[in-house]
Amino acid sequence: MYARSVDTLEELNGNLEWDRTEECSSPETITIKEVEGISSWAWKLRLENRLFERKNSVFEINRLAMAALRQYRNFAEALALYTCLCEAHGHRPETVFRLNGVAMRGAGLLNLSERKFLAARRTLENAGLIQQVQSHRAAKHGKGFCLLAPQRLIARSENNCAYLPARGL
CATH class of the missing domain: 1.10.10 (Arc Repressor Mutant, subunit A)
Structure with a gap:
């Protein structure tokens, strides 16, 4: 996941913008503001140590x-x-x-x-x-x-x- 492999929010945002431009078949359907929102959300999760994938996740016991x-x-x-x-x-x-x-x-x-x-x-x-x-x-x-x-x-x-x-x- 990108958020784990970058050092700054700006770097994460740049990677996602590049993906949007180069990998999406219709990049115009995803605005820069949407990309920035996704970057901010993922960066916040990283800072809170709440990035989970596969078995690296939590579940609750009440x-x-x-x-x-x-x-x-x-x-x-x-x-x-x-x-x-x-x-x-x-x-x-x-x-x-x-x-x-x-x-x-x-x-x-x-x-x-x-x-x-x-x-x-x-x-x-x-x-x-x-x-x-x-x-x-x-x-x-x-x-x-x-x-x-x-x-x-x-x-x-x-x-x-x-x-x-x-x-x-």
Whole structure:
């Protein structure tokens, strides 16, 4: 990405203007002002250390989710599973996904036995962080789940959270 390989905003802007002129089939459709806007936006991200690409990116784990999971004995296993789910599906919470502990272990995502994987999944359900949205159907590889917004967890105190059931799901 250009923003990583230049030393100044002016240099970045010059590179993008050159690309616009030399690489675009209709450079007149992109104004200099638009190029400058893109340059400024990318430079700001660079200064804030927020340039991400591929695996070099961040995802969030909500503190309410952490607090909800801490009350369970299998906190570490449930958190490991939740982290994998947030990484894969957190940017699109409406996504329906299947949970298969054997496949996740085989892919190197988790190192949980089948029993611990199932317990972690049930913990996430009980904590209100995932919900089963589709029943098991033949040839569909298991039940369908989706992530739930941790905002449904209301902090009562710093260390104690209660789950409020969602309405209209």
